[in-house]
Amino acid sequence: DTEVTQTPKHLVMGMTNKKSLKCEQHMGHRAMYWYKQKAKKPPELMFVYSYEKLSINESVPSRFSPECPNSSLLNLHLHALQPEDSALYLCASSLGLAGNEQYFGPGTRLTVT
């Protein structure tokens, strides 16, 4: 099983809403990641979790709040987003941090109105 799943596939939210994106993997991977991808651009790293602890935060605004409840799950809590936050949000996982392939989920297409 080399699958990373993400829910929901699409999400439309207002600027005052609170919502969460979910990511799950059952490959026994101990590192999980959140990326943001805008149209015609490469994915940009947001957060890295290693062994359920936040390892890297790429200076992401606090309106994005990650959470890793256990080794298989990764959430991204969203609050008071701006229209420019509209993007494809990708989750990935890898066996460990160094020298390992990252496997990506299909993404959540987020639109902030």
Add this chain to the structure above:
Amino acid sequence: DQQVKQNSPSLSVQEGRISILNCDYTNSMFDYFLWYKKYPAEGPTFLISISSIKDKNEDGRFTVFLNKSAKHLSLHIVPSQPGDSAVYFCAASQGGKLIFGQGTELSVKP
């Protein structure tokens, strides 16, 4: 400051021929390099990788070459097939951080 660059936004190749996608990087501390393929509205799919201590890695129709002195890597696809048409991203890794190039859109014509 782009640490990973793919200077060709697009490439068109005839079916059966070789596709060569190029990538340059600036940071000599990168320890691992990867190629991903991406279709619209999907997540990137891992294709092939290479450690910085090697100069070639082959997997079926895909071969990645690394030239450390030139800080350059390339992905060869041979023979190219119409199903290979997608955006290809190279990525460089350092301590778990993946930095992606801008992508090259490959079109393989029948």
